[in-house]
Amino acid sequence: MSSRVSAQGLPAAGGHKALVCLFLDGGNDSFNMLVPRESDEFQRYRAARAGLSLQAEELLPIADAASARAFGLHPEMAAMQSLYAAGELAFVCNVGTLIEPTTLAAFENRSARLPLGLFSHSDQVMHWQTSTPDKRDSKGWFGRMADVLDALNESPKVSMNISLAGTNILQSGDSLIPYSITPNGAIDLQFYGNEDHQYFKGAVDSVLDQQYQNLLQRTYARFNRSAIDLGVEFNAAVGEEIPFSTEFPDTRLGDELKMIARSIAASGNLGHQRQTFLTRRGGFDTHDDLMDAHEGLMREVSDAVGAFWAAIKEMGLEDEVVLFSASDFGRTLTSNGDGTDHGWGGNHFVLGGGLHGGRLYGDYPENIGLGNDLDTGRGRLIPTTSVDQYFAELALWLGTSQSDLSLALPNIERFYDLGSSSSPLGLWG
Structure with a gap:
């Protein structure tokens, strides 16, 4: 059955939302x-953590509003500390890929079904993007979700799934694929559309508009014609004028989040009631030089996210946008000498959309000492919150109905009762 059959369960369009x-x-x-x-x-x-631990006095203090437990953020995350204090940001704790709820005893006696390629970068990135850790899939949960929710959009030419990370599984569905852009907008042909180089445009149009007899030539021309037209349409929709005055940090991530903010502002021009975006920041495979490398990464992420949210608020769109983090996996609590190795459960942040912020969701273990009841070895913690629960919160916020959750997240019923009157984690109550 096509996923679009379930579109009868769609919410009224109501307004714009971007994830x-x-x-x-x-x-x-x-x-x-x-x-x-x-x-x-x-x-x-x-x-x-031994030599890889941060000092208590350098942590940026926060507290969980629900439990009053005291926590601290990395000292380079001042912008995100402010967002947390303002109730606009929350953390979801000890999240990871799971086929089913898993205990340490079941892990050790090998009775638990475990994600394929556990601790492998390529497999775990795939599982985070597909939310199907019991198989290797080519369709992502953003893509499957968009197959249903795209019916809310006004027949846009540009996909609601917009990528700053090129082709990806996360945003690939049965009927929709990601539309790739750069920090400067859509990728287009040099000089195409430039009034000073109309001869170039005319030459390209002449080649692409011919009626080719050869199927390969005809298909190639059609795809190129479509790509050029979409690029022109996207750049025209976004426009040259930046709709906010917020300054972004001069980093790749800053540039990409700035373009995402501009694309969100252009949702009306693009005909989008629903949008998804993907941006990626590499460098987190910190097998060595953890302390120095992570310091720079945390600063870059915090500053870029802080600027992004300032721009979103400047445009008055804070109830329409949610940004969340994802990653391959957590890392070992123990050191390998100068860094850490591949782990399992880890902590993530969610920002915006009117969520109940200033809180920790899921379960941050009270004991993360070695040998705790989640430790599979070297501080590789069994997740206590599945990616399915985490993603279900986000999918519901974007407008996916409870009855459609299993279309986007095929494993969700192993962790959440679709007939429940409460949400999986309670980020939005």
Whole structure:
């Protein structure tokens, strides 16, 4: 059955919403991003991390509004500390790929079904993007979700799935694929559309508009014609004038989030009631030089996200946009000498859309010391929140109905009752 059959369960369009995935490529060492500050918890953290632990006095203090437990952010995350304090940002704790709820005993006696290629970059990136860790898939949960929700859009030519990371699985569905852009907008032919080079445009149009008899030539011309026209349409929709005055950091991530903010502002011109975006920042595979490398990464992420949110608020779109983090996996709590190795469960952040911020969701273990009841070895923690639960919150916010969740997230019923009156984690109540 086509996923579009379920479009009868769509919400009324109502207004625009955009979901932005910031993928931290390589496996973010997220237990140095979000650190326990309660005395006993911090001492266990320090013992496990040894030379890779942050100092208590340098952490940026936050508290979980629900439990009053004390935590600290990496010292380079001042912008995100401010967003958390303002109730606009939350953390989802110890998230990872799971086929089914898993205990340490089931892991050790091998009775638990485990994600394919556990601890492998390529497999875990795929599973985070597909949310089907029991198989290797070519369709992503953004793509499957968009196959249903695209019916809310006004027959746009440009896909609602817009990528700053090129072709990807996350945004690929049965009927929709990602539309790739750059920090400067759509990729177009040099000089095409430039009034000073109309001869170039005329030559290209002449070649592409011919009626070719050869099927390969005809198909090639058609795809190129479509790509050029879409590029022109996208750039015209976004326009040259930047609709906000917020300054973004001069980094690749800053540039990409700036373009995403501009694309969100242009949603009306693009005919989009629903949008998804993907941007990726590499460098998180910190097998060595963890402390220095992670410091720079945390600063870049925090500053870029802070600027992005300032621009979104300047445009009055804060209720229409959610940005969330994803990554291959967490990392080992123990050191390999100068860094950490591939782990499993990790911590993530969610920003915007009117969520109940200033809180931690899921389960941040009170004991992350070595040998705890989630430790599969070297501090590789079994996730206590599945990616399915995390993504279900986001899908519901974007407008996916509970009855359609299993179309986007085929494994969701292993972790969440689709008939429940409450949401999987409660980010929006």
